[in-house]
Amino acid sequence: MPDTIALKNTDTGIVTDKTLSGPRGPKPKRVISPRNIMLYGTLFVAAAYYLLPLYVMIVTSLKGMPEIRLGNIFSPPVEITFEPWVKAWATACTGLNCDGLSRGFWNSVRITVPSVVGSIAIASVNGYALANWRFKGSELFFSILVIGAFIPYQVMIYPIVIVLRELGIYGTLTGLIIVHSIFGMPILTLLFRNYFASLPQELFKAARIDGAGFWQIFLKIMVPMSLPIFVVAMILQVTGIWNDFLFGVVFTRPEYYPMTVQLNNIVNSVQGVKEYNVNMAATILTGLVPLVVYFVSGRLFVRGIAAGAVKG
Amino acid sequence: MNSSVSIKDLSLNFGAVSVLKDLNLEINDGEFLVLLGSSGCGKSTLLNCIAGLLDASDGQIFIKGKNVTWEEPKDRGIGMVFQSYALYPQMTVEKNLSFGLQVAKIPQPEIDKRVARASEILQIQPLLKRKPAELSGGQRQRVAIGRALVRDVDVFLFDEPLSNLDAKLRSELRVEIKRLHQSLKNTMIYVTHDQIEALTLADRIAIMKSGIIQQLADPTTIYNRPRNLFVAGFIGSPSMNFLRGEITKQGEQTFFTANGVNFSVADYHTPEVLQAGRKVILGVRPEHVKVNENLGAEVHDATVDIEEPMGADNLLWLKHAGHTMSVRINGARRFNPGSAVKLGFDMSLASIFDAETELRL
Amino acid sequence: MNSSVSIKDLSLNFGAVSVLKDLNLEINDGEFLVLLGSSGCGKSTLLNCIAGLLDASDGQIFIKGKNVTWEEPKDRGIGMVFQSYALYPQMTVEKNLSFGLQVAKIPQPEIDKRVARASEILQIQPLLKRKPAELSGGQRQRVAIGRALVRDVDVFLFDEPLSNLDAKLRSELRVEIKRLHQSLKNTMIYVTHDQIEALTLADRIAIMKSGIIQQLADPTTIYNRPRNLFVAGFIGSPSMNFLRGEITKQGEQTFFTANGVNFSVADYHTPEVLQAGRKVILGVRPEHVKVNENLGAEVHDATVDIEEPMGADNLLWLKHAGHTMSVRINGARRFNPGSAVKLGFDMSLASIFDAETELRL
Amino acid sequence: MTGQAKAGRPNQLLRNLNSKIASIPMILTALVIFLGGTVWTVFYSFTNSKLLPRLSFVGFDQYKRLWAAPRWIVSIENLAVYGVLSLIFSLVIGFVLAALMDQKIRFENTFRTIFLYPFALSFIVTGLVWQWVLNPEFGIQSVVRSLGWTSFTFDPLYTPSIVIYGVLIAALWQGTGLVMCLMLAGLRGIDEDIWKASRVDGIPMWKTYLFIVIPMMRPVFITTLVIIASGIVKVYDLVVAQTSGGPGISSEVPAKYVYDYMFQAQNLGQGFAASTMMLVTVAIIIVPWAYLEFGGGRKRA
Amino acid sequence: ADATDLEVTHWWTSGGEAAAVAELAKAFDATGNKWVDGAIAGSGGTARPIMISRITGGDPMGATQFNHGRQAEELVQAGLMRDLTDVATAEHWKDIIRPSSLLDSCTIDGKIYCAPVNIHSWQWLWLSNAAFKKAGVEVPKNWDEFVAAAPALEKAGIVPLAVGGQPWQAAGAFDVLMVAIAGKDTFHKVFKDKDAEAAAGPEIAKVFKAADDARKMSKGSNVQDWNQATNLVITGKAGGQIMGDWAQGEFQLAGQKAGSDYTCLPGLGVNEIISTGGDAFYFPLLKDEAKSKAQDVLAKTLLDPKTQVAFNLKKGSLPVRGDVDLAAANDCMKKGLDILAKGNVIEGTDQLLSADSQKQKEDLFSEFFANPSMTPEAAQKRFAEIIASAD
Ligand SMILES: Nc1ncnc2c1ncn2[C@@H]1O[C@H](COP(=O)(O)OP(=O)(O)OP(=O)(O)O)[C@@H](O)[C@H]1O
Ligand SMILES: Nc1ncnc2c1ncn2[C@@H]1O[C@H](COP(=O)(O)OP(=O)(O)OP(=O)(O)O)[C@@H](O)[C@H]1O
Ligand SMILES: [Mg+2]
Ligand SMILES: [Mg+2]
Numbered sequence A: 001m002p003d004t005i006a007l008k009n010t011d012t013g014i015v016t017d018k019t020l021s022g023p024r025g026p027k028p029k030r031v032i033s034p035r036n037i038m039l040y041g042t043l044f045v046a047a048a049y050y051l052l053p054l055y056v057m058i059v060t061s062l063k064g065m066p067e068i069r070l071g072n073i074f075s076p077p078v079e080i081t082f083e084p085w086v087k088a089w090a091t092a093c094t095g096l097n098c099d100g101l102s103r104g105f106w107n108s109v110r111i112t113v114p115s116v117v118g119s120i121a122i123a124s125v126n127g128y129a130l131a132n133w134r135f136k137g138s139e140l141f142f143s144i145l146v147i148g149a150f151i152p153y154q155v156m157i158y159p160i161v162i163v164l165r166e167l168g169i170y171g172t173l174t175g176l177i178i179v180h181s182i183f184g185m186p187i188l189t190l191l192f193r194n195y196f197a198s199l200p201q202e203l204f205k206a207a208r209i210d211g212a213g214f215w216q217i218f219l220k221i222m223v224p225m226s227l228p229i230f231v232v233a234m235i236l237q238v239t240g241i242w243n244d245f246l247f248g249v250v251f252t253r254p255e256y257y258p259m260t261v262q263l264n265n266i267v268n269s270v271q272g273v274k275e276y277n278v279n280m281a282a283t284i285l286t287g288l289v290p291l292v293v294y295f296v297s298g299r300l301f302v303r304g305i306a307a308g309a310v311k312g
Numbered sequence B, C: 001m002n003s004s005v006s007i008k009d010l011s012l013n014f015g016a017v018s019v020l021k022d023l024n025l026e027i028n029d030g031e032f033l034v035l036l037g038s039s040g041c042g043k044s045t046l047l048n049c050i051a052g053l054l055d056a057s058d059g060q061i062f063i064k065g066k067n068v069t070w071e072e073p074k075d076r077g078i079g080m081v082f083q084s085y086a087l088y089p090q091m092t093v094e095k096n097l098s099f100g101l102q103v104a105k106i107p108q109p110e111i112d113k114r115v116a117r118a119s120e121i122l123q124i125q126p127l128l129k130r131k132p133a134e135l136s137g138g139q140r141q142r143v144a145i146g147r148a149l150v151r152d153v154d155v156f157l158f159d160e161p162l163s164n165l166d167a168k169l170r171s172e173l174r175v176e177i178k179r180l181h182q183s184l185k186n187t188m189i190y191v192t193h194d195q196i197e198a199l200t201l202a203d204r205i206a207i208m209k210s211g212i213i214q215q216l217a218d219p220t221t222i223y224n225r226p227r228n229l230f231v232a233g234f235i236g237s238p239s240m241n242f243l244r245g246e247i248t249k250q251g252e253q254t255f256f257t258a259n260g261v262n263f264s265v266a267d268y269h270t271p272e273v274l275q276a277g278r279k280v281i282l283g284v285r286p287e288h289v290k291v292n293e294n295l296g297a298e299v300h301d302a303t304v305d306i307e308e309p310m311g312a313d314n315l316l317w318l319k320h321a322g323h324t325m326s327v328r329i330n331g332a333r334r335f336n337p338g339s340a341v342k343l344g345f346d347m348s349l350a351s352i353f354d355a356e357t358e359l360r361l
Numbered sequence D: 001m002t003g004q005a006k007a008g009r010p011n012q013l014l015r016n017l018n019s020k021i022a023s024i025p026m027i028l029t030a031l032v033i034f035l036g037g038t039v040w041t042v043f044y045s046f047t048n049s050k051l052l053p054r055l056s057f058v059g060f061d062q063y064k065r066l067w068a069a070p071r072w073i074v075s076i077e078n079l080a081v082y083g084v085l086s087l088i089f090s091l092v093i094g095f096v097l098a099a100l101m102d103q104k105i106r107f108e109n110t111f112r113t114i115f116l117y118p119f120a121l122s123f124i125v126t127g128l129v130w131q132w133v134l135n136p137e138f139g140i141q142s143v144v145r146s147l148g149w150t151s152f153t154f155d156p157l158y159t160p161s162i163v164i165y166g167v168l169i170a171a172l173w174q175g176t177g178l179v180m181c182l183m184l185a186g187l188r189g190i191d192e193d194i195w196k197a198s199r200v201d202g203i204p205m206w207k208t209y210l211f212i213v214i215p216m217m218r219p220v221f222i223t224t225l226v227i228i229a230s231g232i233v234k235v236y237d238l239v240v241a242q243t244s245g246g247p248g249i250s251s252e253v254p255a256k257y258v259y260d261y262m263f264q265a266q267n268l269g270q271g272f273a274a275s276t277m278m279l280v281t282v283a284i285i286i287v288p289w290a291y292l293e294f295g296g297g298r299k300r301a
Numbered sequence E: 001a002d003a004t005d006l007e008v009t010h011w012w013t014s015g016g017e018a019a020a021v022a023e024l025a026k027a028f029d030a031t032g033n034k035w036v037d038g039a040i041a042g043s044g045g046t047a048r049p050i051m052i053s054r055i056t057g058g059d060p061m062g063a064t065q066f067n068h069g070r071q072a073e074e075l076v077q078a079g080l081m082r083d084l085t086d087v088a089t090a091e092h093w094k095d096i097i098r099p100s101s102l103l104d105s106c107t108i109d110g111k112i113y114c115a116p117v118n119i120h121s122w123q124w125l126w127l128s129n130a131a132f133k134k135a136g137v138e139v140p141k142n143w144d145e146f147v148a149a150a151p152a153l154e155k156a157g158i159v160p161l162a163v164g165g166q167p168w169q170a171a172g173a174f175d176v177l178m179v180a181i182a183g184k185d186t187f188h189k190v191f192k193d194k195d196a197e198a199a200a201g202p203e204i205a206k207v208f209k210a211a212d213d214a215r216k217m218s219k220g221s222n223v224q225d226w227n228q229a230t231n232l233v234i235t236g237k238a239g240g241q242i243m244g245d246w247a248q249g250e251f252q253l254a255g256q257k258a259g260s261d262y263t264c265l266p267g268l269g270v271n272e273i274i275s276t277g278g279d280a281f282y283f284p285l286l287k288d289e290a291k292s293k294a295q296d297v298l299a300k301t302l303l304d305p306k307t308q309v310a311f312n313l314k315k316g317s318l319p320v321r322g323d324v325d326l327a328a329a330n331d332c333m334k335k336g337l338d339i340l341a342k343g344n345v346i347e348g349t350d351q352l353l354s355a356d357s358q359k360q361k362e363d364l365f366s367e368f369f370a371n372p373s374m375t376p377e378a379a380q381k382r383f384a385e386i387i388a389s390a391d
Helices: A004-011 A034-061 A065-070 A083-091 A102-132 A138-148 A153-167 A173-198 A201-209 A214-225 A227-243 A246-250 A259-268 A276-310 B043-051 B093-103 B108-121 B137-149 B167-184 B195-201 B219-224 B229-234 C043-051 C093-103 C108-121 C137-149 C167-184 C195-201 C219-224 C229-234 D002-008 D017-022 D024-044 D061-068 D070-101 D108-120 D123-134 D140-146 D160-188 D192-200 D205-216 D218-234 D237-242 D254-264 D268-300 E015-030 E043-056 E073-077 E085-091 E101-106 E129-135 E143-155 E167-191 E196-200 E202-217 E226-234 E247-253 E289-302 E305-315 E331-342 E355-370 E376-389
Strands: B003-014 B017-028 B032-037 B058-063 B078-081 B155-159 B187-192 B204-209 B212-217 B241-250 B253-258 B261-264 B279-284 B289-291 B300-309 B313-320 B323-330 B340-345 B351-354 C003-014 C017-028 C032-037 C058-063 C078-081 C155-159 C187-192 C204-209 C212-217 C241-250 C253-258 C261-264 C279-284 C289-291 C300-309 C313-320 C323-330 C340-345 C351-354 E005-010 E034-039 E063-067 E114-116 E124-128 E159-161 E238-242 E262-266 E279-282
Touching: A034 A083, A034 A276, A034 D070, A034 D108, A034 D123, A034 D160, A065 A276, A083 A276, A102 A138, A102 A173, A102 A214, A102 A227, A102 A259, A102 A276, A102 D017, A102 D024, A138 A173, A138 D024, A138 D268, A153 A173, A153 A246, A153 D024, A153 D254, A153 D268, A153 E043, A173 A227, A173 A246, A173 D024, A201 A214, A201 B043, A201 B078, A214 A227, A214 D017, A227 A259, A227 A276, A227 D123, A246 A259, A246 E043, A259 A276, A259 D123, A276 D108, A276 D123, A276 D160, B003 B043, B003 B187, B017 B043, B017 B187, B017 B212, B032 B043, B032 B195, B043 B058, B043 B078, B043 B155, B043 B187, B078 B137, B093 B108, B093 B137, B108 B137, B137 B167, B167 B195, B167 C300, B187 B195, B195 B219, B195 C300, B204 B219, B204 B229, B212 B219, B212 B229, B219 C300, B229 B241, B229 B279, B229 B351, B241 B323, B253 B279, B289 B323, B300 C167, B300 C195, B300 C219, B313 B340, C003 C043, C003 C187, C017 C043, C017 C187, C017 C212, C032 C043, C032 C195, C043 C058, C043 C078, C043 C155, C043 C187, C043 D192, C078 C137, C078 D192, C093 C108, C093 C137, C108 C137, C137 C167, C167 C195, C187 C195, C195 C219, C204 C219, C204 C229, C212 C219, C212 C229, C229 C241, C229 C279, C229 C351, C241 C323, C253 C279, C289 C323, C313 C340, D017 D024, D024 D268, D061 D070, D061 D268, D070 D108, D070 D160, D070 D218, D070 D254, D070 E355, D108 D160, D123 D140, D123 D160, D123 D237, D160 D218, D160 D237, D192 D205, D205 D218, D218 D254, D218 D268, D254 D268, D254 E043, D254 E355, E005 E015, E005 E043, E005 E289, E015 E034, E015 E247, E015 E289, E015 E305, E043 E063, E043 E073, E085 E289, E101 E114, E101 E279, E124 E129, E124 E143, E124 E226, E124 E247, E129 E143, E129 E238, E143 E159, E143 E167, E143 E202, E143 E238, E159 E202, E167 E196, E167 E202, E167 E238, E167 E355, E196 E202, E196 E376, E202 E355, E202 E376, E226 E238, E226 E247, E262 E331, E279 E289, E355 E376
Parallel strands: B032 B187, B032 B204, B078 B155, B155 B187, C032 C187, C032 C204, C078 C155, C155 C187, E005 E034, E005 E063, E159 E238
Antiparallel strands: B003 B017, B003 B058, B204 B212, B241 B253, B241 B279, B253 B261, B279 B351, B289 B340, B300 B313, B300 B340, B313 B323, C003 C017, C003 C058, C204 C212, C241 C253, C241 C279, C253 C261, C279 C351, C289 C340, C300 C313, C300 C340, C313 C323, E063 E279, E114 E279, E124 E238, E124 E262
């Protein structure tokens, strides 16, 4: 083991006899510097803007109607009540059905899970084919797809109604899953294509030399390497599909109506005065699933975005 | 020797860009062929064509006498090692080695045997259970070689396998690859832009420029008898010194004259081709210039511009008759910048090129 | 000479990890100091501390006698050149050079003068209107140097400026940097992990390992008198050959004995410190092993394992008494693998290290 | 020899077959839905289809009527105002937040989550929430008034001239988090050395951002622009939930016009004509961009 | 009979409406079948596209509500709807449905395609007695008095006229003003004969003048839904509201009594004429035999006297058959029944105009009501243009 003390004396030259005066060590940092005040000041103001509506929702959902009518929306509840939550979840009425959001919740799950899985499966395979197995015209189809991302959904409703009718799957869950897959395809395919293109090409070449085919390379090599982008896709689709109202209501029958439709019904079925507290509770309940997904995997989201969206 | 890989009139275009042009190459069985060239000259492209990872625009490729031009990579009997290692990151080393064999549905005992053999040869047995992320660069590259090894193929393709390693590891693995070739005796095609690798590893070197092979020969020939100016300048570090001038005759004697200074070319290995009046370029390697010692008959004056001690060697940059000239001398001999020295040239080891065709005379 | 940069008891921690430990360093005015060490040893960290880009955890930094420990980078009188060039990609070369000056509100005529001077020195006048993307790697690095140049500072800091270039360009730019130093005579601190760069450029080399300077000396000393085993192994390519053994006395004569073979150490430069029984490591550089020629008194038998011809030199890997030994000989001398040869050692240039402290004896 | 090689050349259609098979969903979607649907829409915009599509052509009548309709003009104006402002503000706010987040701050994760969570909510929810917050009777206005400033007026949703800004506030609340994420990813991708170089050069932080970093983030800005722009053209749910296009028609947007005329007014032809105009707008925006990014990009590389 | 599930879609989700639907469901369930409720909230504008998509998409419901009139015309022409002529004949709908124009609206090419369930009239002004008391003025007896009382109301901090933000409310209010002020003939000229000249004429100019008054009086309503606007009247925050008789359900639900708590003025107290729009049920063509049978049962049930009474009492609308006993009806309903009996009826605009023209009209009036800078003259000009191109 080299001897540090010896090193200092023999090798680093003679330390001149300057006294160790003046600044030494780390530059002292004031916690309350103008820079920090600006920085955190701005951040806190921004955070307040983003949190305000959430605060309003939560506070209001915990108040009783009389309190809402009297006080302002920002004042905290004097008397906390969970009645609105119970009502929103279980007893709010739409027409003759008085089971609140609960029915819609399971429908949403039944719609979201297969749609997310289906759309991600299709888009990831597409992205993979576009990044690694280009064929004549593949870029053209892709361009059409990307431009398709700009087309307002309303424009496409009618043609899709016709297509689904011709396929005989209008009003079925399958039909809705297909619709979600179609509209998720442009942006997801773009993400996956960029991500797979950013993976080292040599890996793909190595696998081909090893004799792996299209699907083997995809399933055994590419997919296991792509957690971040799958997380991004998952988050985007879960939020997108869970929050969807238009397709859920246009392309299914009432027994499959998702939670958002129930939410719309509760919010828009005004019985006398608007029951703001119930509406807020219903709103929070509806947004809960995507919110939880965000809180749980937000960090991966940023990483995945960096990997899939920014590298062009 | 019969040819192991044979490439006939191979062309490859990316859209309008022609990367390889009517390339012909015969590689003997068991030969270690190095493709050497600067970045972007088409080395990887050629290798990928041989591997079947790129479709040739025209021409044919034969491996072991079989036309494989349209075969899938896996059916060509080749193994390939990449610069970036290209190990499957989520698989253990063992799985990396056996993946291709499992895909090919080779029975497990056979797979185990091959993996065991490869890992023994490459001494990676202790690493088998690790994942690539847990390996050092050198270990990764060893695993990558192992992956080619287990495929039990006739031809190994290496695409700059050592470029990502630091100098020390690079020289170590270079020796190992050489040793591997000596024991396996497979055909190996090795792409690099590092001339040291090329010179030390190759049986023959193919020097490429813009998709065309400039010279194909063994390392000694390439170093000592470069076919043209490009090859001469490309090989050797520091580069060969080039002096632009012409051949003159003074009485019986033939000289190379540049900037009014005469150099006798009597010792040149083919003095007969040097007609007077011909514009030529004289090339002398730094180690063939003598300083103050063993000067020979002809002596020139020069001053030291810069000295670059490199340990075992010492590199001098001399100013001499308007040129800058690099000279390699023993590391123990030191000169101060600005000091005056005497120069001698070993003309028997020099090269003279036609100034126009740039071909060696 | 008075010191230009002086570092006192510098420590730096990243959280719990201590990267630099009580480091002291005096750099003389006009000196070219190279910080050499393997990846992750703290070279860049040290350079960033000097530049003021990292806050020291403890200790002081003086530049030109002024305590700059708490100064902003721009006020330290330093210019810095980065491995990745760090050119501002959207600005022309000219703008890259002048932007910092404009921000500092230096009058335009002065800016023009400085830019003109820097671009003349670096010969980048024709590039002034281009953007970095339109430049080659070497040109980019030249612009990056220019950006430091225009700042008209006392101390230049280089962080592996040539690592991203290919071998040929690297050796060209190396010479240019050397020339630049010779003409400017500024203090330069240069980080690299390439020993050739260190040996050729440095007035003094500081070899670092894990944040501690192992040896600080001129290149010749470092090469010939490495202070410890680490330095000895780190410098030189291929590495110094190490043999582990002990000192024995047979009558009057002192030997180094390894695997039962005796080597006479009578020629060692300080034979008096070699007490019998001491466990030591003998280090011999490849070029100090003689093969078949100039063998000296003591002759050993060996066989050629591998030959690596490198043009000017030829590298042999020999098997000798259970060791593998690398030997560098003239490129013209060739051996076939397997052939038997005779070896001699030049013990006067060898190094002997204590096996325990690993310090040179 | 060459002939033999040609003979051995396998059928080009079968090459890469798996890839083609795997791309069938994409090809079908691109061709049948996006391309087919578009062509179909444009085609029927020249008919006077009412509740059901029918082939009775009326030339450009639908377009004439469209451009004579005050509501359509208002929609276009709104989209322009909303689009330009939301592009500018999203980019500015997103970038500023990202730049702040990039200062090695404490609680980065918390702040990021706070800025990003609205993105998890649907436009319907966003619209409702902001409708409440901006409601003059019990929202911000009433709160400020109750604090003593009785003349304070802030009721964008009930003032036709500024209602679109009320929508904008909600849209920014929902979308800037994502922009911030994209920008943050872009900032993190900037070479550390650039920052060091600019510090050594003594360039102040804001100048470094403005003159060096932002120009370097071109690809990120383009990605972001595409994402924001595609959202802008489609804006519908938010308006429906927040204002229903009101007061009057002052916050109408084209997508809502399309929907309302196709389904409520049962005038498919009119809806299709409006759709077609939207598609044309999209094309005008996107085609030059795509050309610059992809067409020009090949040559650049 | 076997129990058959029949899905019925409608947009009756407000309190009174939902209670009324429950009556229909109860009656249908009593026949041994099952009413599967498919309520879609958010008025016809939201619900209708969904219903139409499902019918055209090949996944039709068992029955669906439309406003009777021309909304389903094309669906019928496309052969997607079920012909109810047999049921109608068996049940003698021709004889019992009153006014007969209701059944005419269901008749296309001589076949009957829908079952009307109620009569809704638009022409009502609902006034809050409490609000006027607070303002210290008499409860007005007609529109002019109401306009005159507006300043007093405003002074008391009461919005004189509640108008919700939904476009159809503004358009409907205008139609009401037109009947009241310009009279039945002008109304017919404009909407039935699509006489653009009349629409641009002085009679209609008077109507626009009145609409301008209404606009001024409605400032500060700041509500979206019609029943929120009604609620303003119920709670005395607004003086009055022009709204159809369905508003009655809200008053009832709030426990208010006609006459003492609120006052209703049919025809705005000026011109006692009411329109006879309303709701009807349509039955998409189904492949399933059992369901088709259940459709017939439902159609029959809807017009059953008992159902009619129960339903319309809750809904606040008038029954479509003249032969039922509405002893339980309140003051306002009785006023309506009176007018109906006198035959002072007109057709609703839904029956006269296409949805397209209606929508254009809605766009115009919602803009007019929201935008004070739009002059009545300019609005009338655009109104005339719409009428000129209307179908
Ligand atoms: N997919 C491609 N499309 C278009 N041009 C390409 C493509 N791949 C390579 N090229 C071009 O072909 C030429 C040869 O590339 P190649 O990769 O074979 O060079 P190389 O000799 O391997 O260089 P390096 O030493 O940098 O690896 C280059 O000029 C490159 O720009
Ligand atoms: N920001 C940081 N946070 C934590 N550890 C760091 C940070 N930067 C560097 N390190 C650690 O400090 C040590 C020294 O890093 P440094 O960059 O100085 O090495 P180096 O000698 O320049 O290596 P290289 O040759 O690879 O550039 C490394 O072990 C590295 O992991
Ligand atoms: Mg290559
Ligand atoms: Mg470093």
